[in-house]
Amino acid sequence: MARGSNSNGVRRYNERLVLSTIRRLDGASKADLAKITGLSPQAAVRIVEGLEADGLLVVAGRRTGGMGQPSTIYKINGDNGFTIGVEIGRNRLTCVLLNFDGVVLATQTHDVAFPQPEAVIAEIAQFARVQLAALAPERREAFLGVGIAMPWFIGEWRDEIGVSADQAKDWGRADVEAAFRSGLDCPVFFENDGNAAALAELLCGVGLGVENYLYFHIGTFVGGGLVLGGQIHQGRHGNAAALASMPVPTPGGRDFLLHRASLYSLEARLGSGDDAAIRQAWLEDCAEAIAFVTVGANSLLDLDAVVLSGALDEAALETLGQLVEGKIAASAPRDFFTPSLLRGRIGEVAPAMGAGLLPLYASYTPNLGSLLKGADD
Amino acid sequence: MARGSNSNGVRRYNERLVLSTIRRLDGASKADLAKITGLSPQAAVRIVEGLEADGLLVVAGRRTGGMGQPSTIYKINGDNGFTIGVEIGRNRLTCVLLNFDGVVLATQTHDVAFPQPEAVIAEIAQFARVQLAALAPERREAFLGVGIAMPWFIGEWRDEIGVSADQAKDWGRADVEAAFRSGLDCPVFFENDGNAAALAELLCGVGLGVENYLYFHIGTFVGGGLVLGGQIHQGRHGNAAALASMPVPTPGGRDFLLHRASLYSLEARLGSGDDAAIRQAWLEDCAEAIAFVTVGANSLLDLDAVVLSGALDEAALETLGQLVEGKIAASAPRDFFTPSLLRGRIGEVAPAMGAGLLPLYASYTPNLGSLLKGADD
DNA sequence: ACGTTACTAAATCACCTTAATAGATTTAGT
DNA sequence: ACTAAATCTATTAAGGTGATTTAGTAACGT
Numbered sequence: 001m002a003r004g005s006n007s008n009g010v011r012r013y014n015e016r017l018v019l020s021t022i023r024r025l026d027g028a029s030k031a032d033l034a035k036i037t038g039l040s041p042q043a044a045v046r047i048v049e050g051l052e053a054d055g056l057l058v059v060a061g062r063r064t065g066g067m068g069q070p071s072t073i074y075k076i077n078g079d080n081g082f083t084i085g086v087e088i089g090r091n092r093l094t095c096v097l098l099n100f101d102g103v104v105l106a107t108q109t110h111d112v113a114f115p116q117p118e119a120v121i122a123e124i125a126q127f128a129r130v131q132l133a134a135l136a137p138e139r140r141e142a143f144l145g146v147g148i149a150m151p152w153f154i155g156e157w158r159d160e161i162g163v164s165a166d167q168a169k170d171w172g173r174a175d176v177e178a179a180f181r182s183g184l185d186c187p188v189f190f191e192n193d194g195n196a197a198a199l200a201e202l203l204c205g206v207g208l209g210v211e212n213y214l215y216f217h218i219g220t221f222v223g224g225g226l227v228l229g230g231q232i233h234q235g236r237h238g239n240a241a242a243l244a245s246m247p248v249p250t251p252g253g254r255d256f257l258l259h260r261a262s263l264y265s266l267e268a269r270l271g272s273g274d275d276a277a278i279r280q281a282w283l284e285d286c287a288e289a290i291a292f293v294t295v296g297a298n299s300l301l302d303l304d305a306v307v308l309s310g311a312l313d314e315a316a317l318e319t320l321g322q323l324v325e326g327k328i329a330a331s332a333p334r335d336f337f338t339p340s341l342l343r344g345r346i347g348e349v350a351p352a353m354g355a356g357l358l359p360l361y362a363s364y365t366p367n368l369g370s371l372l373k374g375a376d377d
Numbered sequence: 378m379a380r381g382s383n384s385n386g387v388r389r390y391n392e393r394l395v396l397s398t399i400r401r402l403d404g405a406s407k408a409d410l411a412k413i414t415g416l417s418p419q420a421a422v423r424i425v426e427g428l429e430a431d432g433l434l435v436v437a438g439r440r441t442g443g444m445g446q447p448s449t450i451y452k453i454n455g456d457n458g459f460t461i462g463v464e465i466g467r468n469r470l471t472c473v474l475l476n477f478d479g480v481v482l483a484t485q486t487h488d489v490a491f492p493q494p495e496a497v498i499a500e501i502a503q504f505a506r507v508q509l510a511a512l513a514p515e516r517r518e519a520f521l522g523v524g525i526a527m528p529w530f531i532g533e534w535r536d537e538i539g540v541s542a543d544q545a546k547d548w549g550r551a552d553v554e555a556a557f558r559s560g561l562d563c564p565v566f567f568e569n570d571g572n573a574a575a576l577a578e579l580l581c582g583v584g585l586g587v588e589n590y591l592y593f594h595i596g597t598f599v600g601g602g603l604v605l606g607g608q609i610h611q612g613r614h615g616n617a618a619a620l621a622s623m624p625v626p627t628p629g630g631r632d633f634l635l636h637r638a639s640l641y642s643l644e645a646r647l648g649s650g651d652d653a654a655i656r657q658a659w660l661e662d663c664a665e666a667i668a669f670v671t672v673g674a675n676s677l678l679d680l681d682a683v684v685l686s687g688a689l690d691e692a693a694l695e696t697l698g699q700l701v702e703g704k705i706a707a708s709a710p711r712d713f714f715t716p717s718l719l720r721g722r723i724g725e726v727a728p729a730m731g732a733g734l735l736p737l738y739a740s741y742t743p744n745l746g747s748l749l750k751g752a753d754d
Numbered sequence: 755a756c757g758t759t760a761c762t763a764a765a766t767c768a769c770c771t772t773a774a775t776a777g778a779t780t781t782a783g784t
Numbered sequence: 785a786c787t788a789a790a791t792c793t794a795t796t797a798a799g800g801t802g803a804t805t806t807a808g809t810a811a812c813g814t
Contacts, residue, residue, distance in 0.1 A: 008770090246673055297677055420769080755814105771799080
């Protein structure tokens with residue numbers, strides 16, 4: 001059940017801590033690392049030397065100018081590995097190639113009415129073949145795996161976008177995981193699309209200095225991710241931050257956030273009159289619902305921040321953000337600590353990018369669990 | 378910022394893990410501990426020997442009957458320390474004396490119209506004097522401190538129970554903490570009343586085997602606590618699980634849970650007709666609101682369980698639980714994993730007891746943070 | 755030249771792990 | 785009733801991993 005710890009766990013954790021610190025600072029010296037982590041200088045030396053020997057770090061120059069001996073700056077070795085991230089959306093498939101530093105090297109999107117597993121697997125395999133072929137041969141070895149971001153319940157909420165039961169039946173979670181694992185000849189990681197997007201913001205976007213936030217991703221459907229203590233919160237069944245099914249009140253009773261803050265609901269309204277007015281009314285509705293969920297979530301969790309993001313253009317996102325801010329201010333209880341309302345930096349590609357980060361997150365994040373026995377790489 | 382780890386942290390964590398495991402199993406042998414924690418038998422031996430030498434553990438007998446050499450059972454040494462827990466309620470003050478094993482040795486309650494800090498401090502000091510005088514002299518040394526459980530916003534929501542601004546003004550959080558620390562000559566710990574009650578259930582009640590749950594405490598006002606990963610989730614300002622101010626929909630719009638699921642709201646209704654019918658209608662209202670909050674919280678967090686508790690008699694709590702279960706089933710979305718709906722075991726004294734557990738929780742819980750440097754005792 | 759800062763090397767400390775051994779009790783056989 | 789095997793607990797001793805301490809060296813600015 002609860003496991004003990006030993007010195008192997010200590011090293012594992014300290015290595016990950018060094019890596020993530022270097023990542024966060026975009027380069028650091030051994031002395032910097034010792035100061036920031038509280039490790040002894042000697043420990044920092046040995047850990048950095050080890051990581052350099054393993055090819056995870058490279059020397060990126062010297063920092064001079066101050067007094068004393070100049071410091072040698074180490075950075076993440078982007079060439080140390082590659083991953084592929086995939087977002088399986090309800091009407092689009094997105095593939096990205098990431099390097100070991102989380103930089104997007106290539107992107108491919110493909111609109112599709114409603115995806116089917118075999119076709120998706122074939123497309124991913126094709127993308128991997130093409131992209132890896134373009135790399136130098138010795139680098140191909142360093143392929144770390146594929147991450148898949150998708151709605152867990154792609155088959156539910158079918159009526160909203162006119163998907164038949166027949167189309168949906170191939171998307172049962174266990175079956176899909178098995179099919180992908182056998183169809184792709186490499187490690188495969190899965191995550192909820194909202195959580196994947198939140199992970200991308202956590203590691204490469206607005207979340208770099210934020211430890212606790214709720215992330216809204218407004219796409220065809222609204223999705224969410226929850227970060228607590230700098231870690232993705234998955235919950236018992238991996239279904240946490242299921243924002244689509246958060247209940248919200250409506251004039252006539254109650255409804256789910258999905259129906260109020262998703263682009264499909266905007267698109268369904270468009271074309272029946274003044275589109276600009278319709279868009280504005282939708283934004284109002286959307287903000288009202290998001291503000292309600294935010295107030296509840298923050299009363300429950302006392303967050304640092306709430307991040308708004310998704311497939312909206314920057315102006316619409318900004319308008320939405322201001323509407324939400326206003327509605328929170330108007331409806332918050334007296335004992336409410338309003339969280340910062342941030343805008344996502346990564347945008348539409350966040351779920352795919354987060355998917356690609358999954359293999360790195362699994363092996364190189366300093367989660368405290370890596371201190372325990374049985375957390376072997 | 379993020380700290381590294383070393384072998385001292387490992388020992389600290391493993392010691393705490395051993396203590397909590399012995400607590401959970403109500404006694405264990407060295408071999409049991411090695412098996413459960415995954416530590417080597419030798420590590421278990423050294424840790425248990427150390428804890429025994431420090432007086433935290435005592436031999437509680439031998440377990441025989443099975444094959445092989447009988448095992449020596451160790452238990453927490455209740456005499457190793459004492460704490461006092463205090464719940465400052467809006468109309469009552471409760472003090473308890475706990476031993477090192479979390480057993481309640483003495484209780485004192487005192488109804489009071491609306492408490493004032495100086496009077497409360499005097500009463501706690503008096504309780505401490507009397508109770509410690511009754512202990513053997515050598516045990517008095519082992520007094521570990523006082524824990525205080527109170528609503529953070531005792532001055533807010535004044536209108537609901539007719540408290541004047543003048544009465545409330547002495548309860549600003551920072552002032553109160555300073556006053557208690559200087560007025561009581563011992564370590565003082567503070568916690569939100571709901572979180573304290575949840576802590577009592579976590580360490581001594583229904584939460585012993587549950588890692589992630591939301592706790593409802595229905596008293597004069599409704600309070601809450603949130604346990605994630607076996608730890609109290611406090612949030613950025615210590616204001617997490619502020620269930621009183623969770624928004625809920627009503628036929629006419631929206632309201633706060635406080636107004637729908639608190640005993641003051643029942644009492645306000647009573648006396649204007651058939652009390653049994655009023656009580657039933659209130660339970661319905663209450664269940665509706667709690668179910669709404671539960672569905673939202675579980676969509677957000679994907680919990681293991683939800684715990685209902687408070688100052689209701691057992692029958693009322695059971696009725697409420699069944700109503701909530703029914704309303705959750707009726708309103709849950711399709712992608713909803715229903716959490717177990719548990720009833721609290723500790724009841725009305727939970728906040729005071731949890732307060733008394735705070736000093737123990739701070740020093741002896743195997744939170745992963747204790748693995749890091751700078752987490753010294 | 756001198757102080758400052760970065761870094762390195764060797765010895766040491768703390769803790770966990772492994773392997774071998776002793777001890778205590780039940781079970782099964784005689 | 786006695787003995788031997790099996791089983792499990794517990795201890796002893798040696799070994800391993802990793803962080804820390806201490807002392808020293810290297811490189812730079814003033």
